[in-house]
Each structure stands twice: as C-alpha cells, then as structure tokens.
Amino acid sequence: MKLRPRQQRILEFIQEYLDEYDYPPTIREIGKAAGISSTSVVNYNLEKLTEMGLIQRNREVSRGLRLVGYLSKHSRKLQDESKVPLYGKIAAGEPIPMPVNPKEVLDHVMVPPELLPKSGEVFALCVEGHSMIDALVDTGDIIIVRSQPTVNNSEMAVVEIMEPHEKAGATLKYFQQEGSQVELRPANPDPAYHSFWLRSDQVKVYGKVVSVLRRYQ
Amino acid sequence: MKLRPRQQRILEFIQEYLDEYDYPPTIREIGKAAGISSTSVVNYNLEKLTEMGLIQRNREVSRGLRLVGYLSKHSRKLQDESKVPLYGKIAAGEPIPMPVNPKEVLDHVMVPPELLPKSGEVFALCVEGHSMIDALVDTGDIIIVRSQPTVNNSEMAVVEIMEPHEKAGATLKYFQQEGSQVELRPANPDPAYHSFWLRSDQVKVYGKVVSVLRRYQ
DNA sequence: CTTGACAAAGAACATGTGTTCGTTTATACT
DNA sequence: AGTATAAACGAACACATGTTCTTTGTCAAG
Incomplete structure (x- = not known):
C-alpha cells in the first residue's frame, strides 16, 4: 500500500x-x-x-x-550531534590511492562531544600502517579529522599527494611548511619511514587530526 | 514550597x-x-x-x-549507556596513592558504545605519565577500564600495589603472571622505566584497559 | 476553643475529542 | 460509459476529560 x-x-x-x-x-x-x-x-x-x-x-x-x-528532539540531537561519517582507511605509511575523497560514507562512528572541535565539519578515518606510532597512533585507531584547507606546522594532518607524483595518494603525517616547501613527516624511528618533501601545490590538505579512538582487540 | x-x-x-x-x-x-x-x-x-x-x-x-x-526512555538510554564515571588520574610511571579507589566520581565521560565491552562495569581514568608510550598511551589520554578481578597476561591493566610496599599505589602497566610471581611492565624504551616484580598477593587488579580516547590540545 | 489557610472530596457542568453513519466525490478497471 | 472500490465530506452522537463550585476535613497559630 x-x-x-x-x-x-x-x-x-x-x-x-x-x-x-x-x-x-x-x-x-x-x-x-x-x-x-x-x-x-x-x-x-x-x-x-x-x-x-x-x-x-x-x-x-x-x-x-x-x-x-x-524520537524526541532531544533524542535526535543526541544521536546526530555525535555521529561522524567514516570515509574509509587512511594510510599511515605509503600513501594509498584516495580512499578519503569519495563522499561514500562507509559507516558512522559515535563520537562523544568532548572529542569534537567547537566548530567545523569532521569526519573519521581508520588508520592503516605504522608510520605514526611515535605520535601514539597505529593501525586500527580511528582518527577524527576536522575538515580544513590548511593546518599549522607540526600538526598531524590528513593530506593528499596530488597526481602525477609517483607517491600520489592520501596519507597521515605531520605537516610542516616553509615557504612553498612542504614536509610530510612520519613519526617512526625506523629509517624505513622518512619524510616526503613536496611543493605546496603538490599537496592537498584535508584537515587536521583532533582526536583518536582506540578499541583493544 | x-x-x-x-x-x-x-x-x-x-x-x-x-x-x-x-x-x-x-x-x-x-x-x-x-x-x-x-x-x-x-x-x-x-x-x-x-x-x-x-x-x-x-x-x-x-x-x-x-x-x-x-527525557524519553530512548533519550535516557542514549545518555546513560554511554556515560562512564571518571574516577581521577592514573599513574603511568611511579604509582600514585590510590586515586582510583574512592567511589567519588569526579566527572563523567561520554563513550561511544563501540568502545565499550559487551558486558561488565567500566570506568574511566585520565593517564598521567609516560611509562606506556610504546603502548600508544600517554599523558592526557582517557582510558576506559573494564572492572575485573583478574586479567590475562600481557593485557594492559590498572592495578594497585598494596601497602606496605614502598611503591604502594595505583598504576597502569602491562600485566604478566607466572605462578605467584607478577610482573608489572612499562612500555617505554627509556631504562628509567622498568618492571616491578611482585608476589600476586601484593597486587590488586582493578581491570583491563579496553579503549582509549584522546583529544589533541 | 476559634480562626484562617490549606488540602481534599464530591458533584455538576462545559467542552474537548473520538466515533459512527449516510452521502457524495474521486479513482481505477472492465 | 459503467461499475466497483477507495477516499472524502458533514453532521449528529457519545463519551472522555478539564473546570468550577460548594462542602468537609486538617492543622497550626492566636
């Protein structure tokens, strides 16, 4: 009917x-x-x-x-306020081919308001790779990212290395910019992980990491 | 009136x-x-x-x-389910004198259901100290702990070293037990941090760490 | 004891509100 | 077009429900 x-x-x-x-x-x-x-x-x-x-x-x-x-207004507010879209995985290591861009929302993650920024859009990603372990972020962690076109130096950022760079893709790194020179720096003592140096126009910033969630097992 | x-x-x-x-x-x-x-x-x-x-x-x-x-039943459920009592700070390093015991609830932390265990009581603590940085936990992190009287080997646990031990107090460590011998092991390459070896009757287990929340800045 | 304010009771009332039914209009199918 | 079914209408009805008023009971202060 x-x-x-x-x-x-x-x-x-x-x-x-x-x-x-x-x-x-x-x-x-x-x-x-x-x-x-x-x-x-x-x-x-x-x-x-x-x-x-x-x-x-x-x-x-x-x-x-x-x-x-x-659901009462109060219930809806409670649910929506803390529901953050999960876009997929993000590489902490070798960049992976853009799982962040697609507006396809794989899932939603409840995030307590205390872990959200006062303003701005946020999204969530699941970390894959070990390049940020000294920053206390590792595979399986959920990072909450505030969408913003620029970040301050030494903030942890989700960035895309643009085509046609050989390492093109999205990755999670510390961000450092001097003039038009951008350093994407990992946080892992293993020398296998090393910084990328790029021109600022080769890098697109998606946002900065504002919080981390981790569940054991 | x-x-x-x-x-x-x-x-x-x-x-x-x-x-x-x-x-x-x-x-x-x-x-x-x-x-x-x-x-x-x-x-x-x-x-x-x-x-x-x-x-x-x-x-x-x-x-x-x-x-x-x-508040509708649904609202109350939504609020209560995810509200975890915060008992205070927990030492990741030198044990500190029992801030975990008092049933005084300093605050409440909203925790998304995905980060909670399927069963059991949980509480939250704020980490203070650097002894667990290799376990990706550091000062300022909020840990969610499932109350349980025992934990498995190499799980991260909140334990109390009982009086009259000189290091008596509560602390966050990896837990390892062989017979009646308990090792409380930090996760920091700095040799200033080292394991405590104790008899099992000198240690009271409060619970195991099930998840971690971190907010930057 | 008396008084006055508050609380409770019961009944009568007014109206808010769902129900029912006969009828009419739209919609779909042969 | 003709017919059956669904949808809509309006009015009367029944009762569910808030309101009002008078009377009675309670209790503390004078």
Whole structure:
C-alpha cells in the first residue's frame, strides 16, 4: 500500500506537533493542518496509517496515538550531534590511492562531544600502517579529522599527494611548511619511514587530526 | 514550597505513564494512580506543581501537560549507556596513592558504545605519565577500564600495589603472571622505566584497559 | 476553643475529542 | 460509459476529560 501525499502530510504534522508540545494532536488539529474538513476523514486516514504500521492508536482515548519510530528532539540531537561519517582507511605509511575523497560514507562512528572541535565539519578515518606510532597512533585507531584547507606546522594532518607524483595518494603525517616547501613527516624511528618533501601545490590538505579512538582487540 | 508525598507520587506517575504511552495521562488517570478520588484535587495539585515549575499545563486541553525535564526512555538510554564515571588520574610511571579507589566520581565521560565491552562495569581514568608510550598511551589520554578481578597476561591493566610496599599505589602497566610471581611492565624504551616484580598477593587488579580516547590540545 | 489557610472530596457542568453513519466525490478497471 | 472500490465530506452522537463550585476535613497559630 502506498503513502498518499495527504497521509505523508499527516505524519509530518504529528511529528512537528510532538516536537512542539510533547503530546500528540487531536484528529481535529490534524485535520486543520492537513486541510481536511471532516474529522471522519482524518480518522479514516489514521486507520490506514495504522494498518501500514506507521502509527499506533488507542481507541476512545483522546490524543491516543503514537508515531512509530518517533524520537524526541532531544533524542535526535543526541544521536546526530555525535555521529561522524567514516570515509574509509587512511594510510599511515605509503600513501594509498584516495580512499578519503569519495563522499561514500562507509559507516558512522559515535563520537562523544568532548572529542569534537567547537566548530567545523569532521569526519573519521581508520588508520592503516605504522608510520605514526611515535605520535601514539597505529593501525586500527580511528582518527577524527576536522575538515580544513590548511593546518599549522607540526600538526598531524590528513593530506593528499596530488597526481602525477609517483607517491600520489592520501596519507597521515605531520605537516610542516616553509615557504612553498612542504614536509610530510612520519613519526617512526625506523629509517624505513622518512619524510616526503613536496611543493605546496603538490599537496592537498584535508584537515587536521583532533582526536583518536582506540578499541583493544 | 515543599513537595508533598502525594505530589511526588503524581510526578512519578506522569513519568511512568509517559514512558509507557508516549502521551500524558488525564487528571482522572492521575487521580486513580495517586489514590485521589476527586478530579478537582488532582487539578489542585497540578496547579501547585505548575507554580513550582515542575510541570507545564495547557488549559482546556486534554492531556495538556508536560513534565519539565522529562527525557524519553530512548533519550535516557542514549545518555546513560554511554556515560562512564571518571574516577581521577592514573599513574603511568611511579604509582600514585590510590586515586582510583574512592567511589567519588569526579566527572563523567561520554563513550561511544563501540568502545565499550559487551558486558561488565567500566570506568574511566585520565593517564598521567609516560611509562606506556610504546603502548600508544600517554599523558592526557582517557582510558576506559573494564572492572575485573583478574586479567590475562600481557593485557594492559590498572592495578594497585598494596601497602606496605614502598611503591604502594595505583598504576597502569602491562600485566604478566607466572605462578605467584607478577610482573608489572612499562612500555617505554627509556631504562628509567622498568618492571616491578611482585608476589600476586601484593597486587590488586582493578581491570583491563579496553579503549582509549584522546583529544589533541 | 476559634480562626484562617490549606488540602481534599464530591458533584455538576462545559467542552474537548473520538466515533459512527449516510452521502457524495474521486479513482481505477472492465 | 459503467461499475466497483477507495477516499472524502458533514453532521449528529457519545463519551472522555478539564473546570468550577460548594462542602468537609486538617492543622497550626492566636
């Protein structure tokens, strides 16, 4: 069974009403909002919505309905505020071919507000590689990144080495810039890991790491 | 103005009713629940509660009341599930005198469910000291600890070295036990940090570290 | 004991609100 | 076009529910 526009409107209105008053509307209030002149028509549509499982009703009870799946404004705020999109993996080591760019959101990670910056968009990445272990970040860690086009020196940053560089790809490194010269510096005593030196136009900054989450096992 | 038992009962009932039905009760339902035979008495008490600011009413509207500060079951679950008590600081280095024991909860930390164990009580501590940097944990990190009386070998654990040992206090270390011999091993290449060897009865295990949170700056 | 303020009770009332039903209009299918 | 079904309408109805008023009970202060 399909949802008619009028029924859609009814559902929307119930939600708006609940948001505003914390108790459900009467059928007359619904009728007024949905442009329905007769209470019986509202009743009729509410029965349909009940059959579809979108609302539940208690007969003979004033305002005796509930919106299935309704979350209070407070609940929604709580959920959304802390939900950060996870874009994929990020290399801490050899750059990997752009898993950060695609707007495909693989998943969402709940992040406590204490770990989020006061302002700005954030996203999450899963670290793969050992180049930042002296910065206390290793494979499996989730990093929270604040999207920004530039970062300060010696901040940990998610950057892309642009094509056609042979090491093109996204990577996690300490960022250092002197003039137009950019150093992408790992944090690993092993000499196998070493800095990349690039011109600033060969590097695109995605953002800086603001926090880290780690789960053992 | 003081809250009378009957009014207390009314508030409780409204909350229970909201939890169950998602809409507020009528004054008659309240009366029945609170053992009040007359609707006018319910009305009288609701007016008092309104004066006290504990509820809000819409006159002439059926079920036209809201419980100030009410959170839906869903909201409360969302908040409580992820709220972990922060007991204080924990030494990663020289043991410090028991900041873990007191049940005084200094604060609460929101922790996403993904970082919590499937079962068991957890608490949070703020790390102070550098003894675990090779384990990617350093000063300022928040560790989430699952309360348990024993841990497996080479798990990171919060333990107390019992009085009257000279190093008595709580500390964060890798735990290793062979027979009744316990090694508390740091994770720092600096030889200034070294293992403690103790008898198992000199060590009290508080729990194992299950996750880590870090905020930069 | 009396008084006054507060709390409670009960009943009558007014209206808010869901229900029902006969009828009409739209929609879809042969 | 004709017909059946769904959707909408309006009005009357029944009862669910808040309001009001008078009376009674309680309790502390004078």
